[in-house]
Amino acid sequence: MDLITIIRYTFLTAAGAVLLVQFIPSLKARFLAYGKTAEPIAVGYKDKKAPPDKTPTLFFLDKIAGLKVPRAWFTHFYVVCVVCNLFWGWQIATHGRAYRRFGSWVAAEQEWKEGDKPVVGGQTAHQVVVCWTLLMIQGSRRLYECVYISKPGTSKMWIGHYLLGIGYYMVMSVAVWVEGTVAIDKFNFTISSIHSLVGPPSAKSFFGFLLFILASGTQHDCHVYLASLKKYTLPAHSVFETLVCPHYFAECIIYLALAIMSAPRGRGVVLNTTMVTGLLFVGSCLGCSSLMSREWYEGKFGRHTMEHRWNMIPYIF
16 A cells, blocks of 8 residues: 555545544534534523533543643644645755655656657646645745634634644645655756746646635635634624534635645546545544534524525535
8 A cells, every 4th residue: 555545544444433433422512513613501490400420431422522622722733734844845856864754755757658658647746846835825824814814712623633634734734745756756846947837737737726716805804804703602794604613614615625736647637635534634623623613603693694695605505
């Protein structure tokens, strides 16, 4: 099994685990909720019920769920993203030892002929540079927002959630270039050679870049707006009138854009499969979070406030 396959199965396994937890009530409340969704909603005296007796299994789960870290540690996700991306950028540019080791675990790309010219599949050097740059922009922007805009407060999240996020960004920093090792090996990264990669974008690259810019701008506006609200207030901004979590939708579109722009050379290849599996993991996590956000809003402000809003994807979910 080569590195590309390992990365794909890692993302898919993690996505499956998140969905499994989502559909098991005893696990969902303990291990998925964070931020406002982990805060109990005040109920009237008549609605209060005595807590049920705990079985040994529930007692054990409570002990595990009690291992929490501050919600503010979300910032660490983007520190890891930026640091890992810088490391792999340096390794790729210099064909460093770590890159050569990881590259040796990638199976040879398929080769075919177009006319008399042999063509090898995989990302081009241009795609590697562009997608590495955009992932760096995404990680840097989110780091800036976490440090200077967001207000995490004193809420906490489960340590497993924290470690999963750290692991995701470590793996994503490799996934963004791993299907381009053939092109990287053949390319001599210098200032002049990087300049030679600049040229008119393909229709696919232009579309992907446009999606990335629009989604990034939308997500930033959402985060700025949410940070301006009083704690746990019902959002009233126009983008929140259609979706409960429009910033989650924007996050998915950002990774969809990267999957489009990093699609390897091939006959009819539209998306980068490795990046798509990363998108599925992101979508699983954010989809579950959007469901909990909806439940929390309905419990605090009434079901009628969510009647005309989709959770995360317009007209679908």
